[in-house]
Amino acid sequence: MDSKFYEALPATIYNLGSCAARCLDFTREELWARMSTPLRHKAVQIPVFLVNEAQMDILYPPERRKVIDPENAKDWREKRRNPDNPATWQDLDPSSSDGKGPSPSWSRYKRIVAMGLYVCNPKAPSEVLAKAECKDDSPPTGVLGFSKAEKACKHHKGPHIYLCCERIVSFAKEKGIDPNLVLDKVYYHELGHAVLKGVRCFEKPEDDPYLETWGRIIEESAAEWISYVHFRGREQLLVRKVLMKDKPAEYRSCVVFHRIPLFPLPMAEPNNWDENTQQGIRSGLRSFYEGWMDQKFPWGTPGPGKSFYEVWMTQKLPWVIPSTGMLSLVKGTLLEDWVRGKLFYMRERQEWKEYKDLLIMDLGRWVGFLSLPLWDAWVARRAFFLFFGYPSWGAVKVTTNPKTLIRHRALFTSFMASLNLSAWRAYKELGAPREPEYVIPLEEFAAALINLSSQAYVF
């Protein structure tokens, strides 16, 4: 039997002229075993081209050569709170004003950021092929050689992934870790971009929200989060402490991507908000995100003394969140009206109705609580269930067992991220409209990503 059969990899990988490709191994089982089904499904569809540094510099689109310096992000939160002269996106990302040129700190971050590239509508300029090196070299096992790469690069329509092996290997050498781990991380990140792409590419390039600072923050942190969660244990720690530490702020913000919610889009009928409403909603969203991690539940709500984030993470009660306590986060802002009207009204009414039925049907059991006024009794019932579990669904129980708490934590971690990811993807599928009813919640979400991650001590 001919051993050439065994060379096939799930993805089609071409060596377009990278000498360092021979240091990398694509046949490793763990590269493919770590991937989830949808990610592998993308990997099967999209061809990968291994390129050298010069080729990557040609391929990398000029409008994407932008990064946010973590130094700018540090005090941006404080500056933005200044009511007289609030900081803008330009202060965070100085190059965003002219739009064309690269960021001032691009040259510093180029070798970290431009290790991989996902392009939706690839154009293969001839100078990329001219810069190829090591053409006659035998490529690593499973990787197709230059002649096939040249043909595929010219004729293959649809998205491409480019990986710069030279940068991957040199970065790994500098940090003293396995280059294959860096390769996996970069590859998963690019596949994450592929998963986040909607049904079709943007026809007009200016429609792409990636060109806005907030769009870039959300897109990059989402893709980074997707790649990050595919690692476990020691590898995950290495990825976070070594690979993500030196990255620009938008990549680092993935550490809070699963912790804060993106609001539903659009928040109101488009083109209905006047200037005052926009400002009101903005400040409401700001105080919501500020309080989300810090502010405590008041007494009489399900988690007295805990922050919203803690309650969300530790209790398996999705419907606890839209309780009266949450309103205090947005009190006095226009968001309060929005929250009352759009989100929570139905749920409150539903619970109240259920409780009323319960009292009528089940008098004997609740006779003690009937001495209280009805509304207080409802609060008391909630406090009671907090400790003794919920009657209607067996799966829902509050526990003090730390192991179970950890499991719940993992559950809701991925859950909030999945909501954010699907909302972002759906927004792009809509064609990324720029009405304030869409953009304001996205901008504030991106700002919260930057603000909260710049204070995270996880690296």
Add this chain to the structure above:
Amino acid sequence: MFFKGINPSQEGPSKTPRRARYSDFSFQRPKPEDPRPTIRIYNLGCQDLSPFDFSRPILWRRMPTALRKVASSIPVFLVNSRQMDAIYPPSRKTILVDETILEYCREVAAIPLEVEDGHNFPQKLLFLSLLKGKEFSSRWWGETYEPFVAMGLYLPEPPELQRILERSPENMGTGKGIRSQEEAKQVLQNHQCPVIFLCCERIYKTAESERMDPNLVLDMVYYHELGHALLDVEESLWDTSEDPYKAPFGRIIEESAANWIAYYCFTGKEAGLVQRLIHRQPMEYQGYAAFEEAPVLFFGKEQVYYHLLRKDQRLIFLLLGEQEVMCSFESIFLSFYWRRPAWFYQSWPAIWHAEPVISLHELDLHWAGQGAIHITVPMSGPQPSALYQTIQHKWGLWSRPTASPEERAKLNMLWWVAYKELGAPREKKGYYVFPLSFLVFAYYLLLRGAFS
């Protein structure tokens, strides 16, 4: 098996009650001490069997419990490509989802959720009726798909022996554990049982062109055919007028389920290679990953009341004709279905995780801003039925799903088999399993397979 309370002679279109061939649909990963299935393999016309090894323990070690029983009871016959072409039913050598349909799917999937309400309604309704099998043109699959599809065949009854024998070559290959043509003749003549045919020549060619291990391709094809066997019912619907496979929706669900079974047997890099093979198959086969994501029977009758009065009924009469609307009770509800399922399924967030975590409550919160009314459980009115509640729990519509992916896939398969047991009725007859659920589910599989 599944509908004991229903008298099929009154309710269903079929006079004779059917039963599922296999009752065990458990897809637990096998334990090392589980018994080895006895796989009977006969060579009917393959000349070169040297690339293949049927005695590898991994061939049966990968099989989940459900497949082992099937594998023990169904003989496998190795044939050459001429024999395969002779026994392959001509009606099945078609692809139903072609580029035009795909382009249409792409357009439908790209329609923004908000504008779905008005002018796209007739289009989508038309599309659903296309999936149901009306006005649908079948196409010959040609050279693109034949190497990837006609590698194996499951037949509920043995074919005519003469057609195979007259195409058998002089000298035939042998291998360890492979029985001869003489024994094969006896089995095919004496037993009226289901059979599986594998075309080793095509498997080898495909493996060569894809640079894969031929044994891996062989295993994938074999598991796929075992999947078809598992999903079949006694007194099969195969190629009768009732066979749902002839309609696009039936083909999509059947092939996606069989591919889910095949894919489920592999892990790691092998699973990636199997995904790559599946990627070369026609669109009907691509819904394998989505098969475990969403329940077939999500749209219970509870929701119908809620939306019935909200939509304009006249368009349905215009599109389907009065007679059909009158005889098909369920198409009256299309006004509800045409929008919600597609919307719901498109927004299903399970795609992000190997282990999906879904809460429709959160989706409600998310959609509330888009002007949606409560879509999960009605706020008022009748309480959801026990079946509906079970589905909610299994798929984790309120919190973490209580069922594992294999359990969810199993439930979808059970419903599909139950539907076949009833004779695959095309119109609703008063029980829960009604075709529109499958129609919408097939639409979901198609969209997810094509655009993810």
